[in-house]
Each structure stands twice: as structure tokens, then as C-alpha cells.
Amino acid sequence: xxxxxxxxxxxxxxxxxxxxxxxxxxxxxxxxxxxxxxxxxxxxxxxxxxxxxxxxxxxxxxxxxxxxxxxxxxxxxxxxxxxxxxxxxxxxxxxxxxxxxxxxxxxxxxxxxxxxxxxxxx
Numbered sequence: 217x218x219x220x221x222x223x224x225x226x227x228x229x230x231x232x233x234x235x236x237x238x239x240x241x242x243x244x245x246x247x248x249x250x251x252x253x254x255x256x257x258x259x260x261x262x263x264x265x266x267x268x269x270x271x272x273x274x275x276x277x278x279x280x281x282x283x284x285x286x287x288x289x290x291x292x293x294x295x296x297x298x299x300x301x302x303x304x305x306x307x308x309x310x311x312x313x314x315x316x317x318x319x320x321x322x323x324x325x326x327x328x329x330x331x332x333x334x335x336x337x338x
Contacts, residue, residue: 217241217242217243218241218242218243218263218264219242219243219244219245219260219261219262219263219264220233220237220242220243220244220245220262220263220264220265220266221244221245221246221247221253221256221257221260221262221264221265221266221292222234222237222244222245222246222247222265222266223246223247223248223249223250223253223265223266223267223268223271223279224246224248224266224267224268224271224297225248225249225268225270225271225272226268227248229268229297229320230246230248233266234246236323236324236327237327239324240324240327240328240331242264245260245262248272249271249272249273249274250271250272250273250274250279250282251273253279254282254286257283257286257288261288261289261290261292262292263290263292263293264292264293264294264295265283265292265293265294265295266294266295266297266318267279267280267283267294267295267296267297267314268297269296269297269298269299269305269309276296276309277305277308277309277312278312280294280296280309280312280313280314281312281313283313284312284313293315293316293334294313294314294315294316295314295315295316295317295318295330296309296310296314296316296317296318297317297318297320298317298318298319298320299319299320301319315334316330316333316334318330
């Protein structure tokens with residue numbers, strides 16, 4: 217079973233995203249910020265990590281770069297979640313280690329299209 221890890225400080229976004237991924241057959245974990253995320257990633261090795269563009273007490277792009285240094289069992293596919301189409305910030309996130317980005321708000325259909333796109337390029 218594929219595993220999706222959601223890092224977002226919004227309870228609503230985490231719950232909404234969890235429902236989408238669980239309905240698609242994923243196992244889902246979540247964290248509300250970087251401290252909780254790094255704690256969970258000590259014992260978990262997700263296939264996908266969704267990272268919100270704004271996290272409490274950290275710069276999300278630095279967080280992504282730090283994620284890439286973790287000794288995980290496998291290299292997770294990191295999706296940077298943005299609420300604005302800000303090309304400069306998206307480029308910075310991709311340079312730091314994100315594999316792709318997704319514009320909020322999204323729904324199940326958009327997630328399914330993103331996952332299909334990832335599978336085609338993998």
C-alpha cells in the first residue's frame with residue numbers, strides 16, 4: 217500500500233487531503249509542522265510527501281532541502297503545495313528538492329491527474 221505524508225499546519229487541509237488519499241487506497245500520515253514531521257519520519261518512509269508552502273516556525277523551502285538529507289529507506293516524491301502561482305518560489309522549491317508542485321485548492325480529480333502524471337514520468 218502506498219503511503220502519503222501530509223505536512224500542513226491547517227487541520228482542515230490535512231483532513232481533506234487525508235480523505236482524498238485514503239479513498240484512493242493510500243495509507244496516510246500527517247504532521248502540523250516541521251518538528252512533528254521529522255519526528256514521524258524517524259520511523260516512517262512515505263512514498264509521497266506533500267509540503268505546504270507556509271509552515272510555522274520554518275521556511276518551507278529549507279524544510280524540503282532538509283527532508284532530502286534524511287536517511288529514508290526510499291526517496292519520497294515531494295509535492296510542494298502552493299496557494300498562489302508564484303513561479304520564483306516554485307522554482308526555489310524544485311531546486312531545493314521538491315519533485316513537483318500542486319496549486320491549492322485541489323480536489324480528488326486534480327490529485328488523480330497529478331498521480332497519473334507522476335507515474336508517466338517515473
